[in-house]
Amino acid sequence: MGVNAAPQHRRPPDAAQAAGEVIELLEVLWERGRDAVSSSPVSASQLRVLYSLDRDEGINLRTLGEILGSAPSSVSRLCDRLQAIGFVERAQSPFSRRELELKLTGRGRAYLAELRARREAAMCTAIAAMPPAQREALVEGLKGFRTAVEATTPVHRPVMRPGAAQSA
Template sequence: MGVNPAPSHRRSREAAQMASEVIELLEVLWERGRDAVSSSPVSASQLRVLYSLDREEGINLRTLGELLGSAPSSVSRLCDRLQALGFVERAPSPVSRRELELRLTSHGKAYLLELRARREEALLAAIAAMTPTARKALLEGLTGFQEAVEKTASGHEREAADGAVRFA
């Protein structure tokens, strides 16, 4: 007799649905943190640029576009806006006179530092309200989730996963 795969599939679907709901809650928390950090909060796309530059300081627009999976013109406009906010600076590349390097300014670094601190505070408050057993299960679940994502990631997705914050 074969094993009925339906309960396993149902549990996977329930886990995916719960993960989606948790992500939505995190987005709400993240939005609150982003609004509290600056009078001119950045968009989600701009934030991805800041995270990328934080991990890959000194990259050029082409490389940034590849990391983000975005068109060069879109990446250039994002960087223009971030430069106008004082978060990003462009400097001549020491390797090629035709390229510009992108770097976070001290203002951009401070923005990310404060944003991450506010988000961590929000997470710590929620996690502190959990039972020790639930916290342990959360850590084990997130670790397993991260490992699964890393195993299934390819190309740029793997690069993004490699630059992601580790749970454990």
């Protein structure tokens, strides 16, 4: 028999492994923030809907499905659940009688604001507990990460709504 390769946990982390570790750490941190927010927490998929509607107020189900990369029936069910807990409302589109716009309610906006504040507090507490040299390394690492994301991510273009005037 040949020599066994070093166990996976002893290899230096590659980009995918490092990304996985960062994601897991952020998920733990985010869950701490989410648990403290509300008696009606939302799933990760529902949270993506809330973030999307916060960025692109008034989009329709089809556009939301494209943003999320989800099937129309799945997006509709997500919105049904969010509407049932009072976070999302559907309104008639001013551009098309056949379309409905999706909007966050005041309660949905308040949930996102509180969630963001709790997550920021959890992040600040963790960062404050780090030695100064590690905080500086984190800042430098995040700057590099931002540069890489900007270099590899297509620019998000605003959603054109049907009937909206286009500038020449």
